[in-house]
Amino acid sequence: MSKFRVEIDKNACQGFGACVELCSQFFQLSDVDGKSSIKGANKIMKENQVVAETLELDELECIREAAEACPFNAIHIVNLETNEKLI
Numbered sequence: 436m437s438k439f440r441v442e443i444d445k446n447a448c449q450g451f452g453a454c455v456e457l458c459s460q461f462f463q464l465s466d467v468d469g470k471s472s473i474k475g476a477n478k479i480m481k482e483n484q485v486v487a488e489t490l491e492l493d494e495l496e497c498i499r500e501a502a503e504a505c506p507f508n509a510i511h512i513v514n515l516e517t518n519e520k521l522i
């Protein structure tokens with residue numbers, strides 16, 4: 436079972452890519468909307484637009500650092516074992 440869930444709130448994300456600079460193995464800027472995208476993530480759609488992306492994984496690696504650096508608080512992390520919202 437995965438230990439963490441990472442989510443990008445696409446409405447909150449303003450692009451620029453601090454997360455991509457810090458953690459390019461997980462984050463990239465989307466060609467479609469110019470916002471951050473998590474590689475391999477599930478896309479949550481609403482009215483034909485991606486409103487969020489989620490990915491479950493065992494290790495956060497650089498993701499927590501990227502989430503803490505996001506100036507718009509668009510990246511969230513939940514510990515799935517404790518249900519604690521880390522950021």
Ligand code: SF4
Nearest residue numbers: 448449450452454505
């Ligand atoms: S740092 Fe935050 S606002 Fe900037 S691209 Fe990444 S998720 Fe979006």
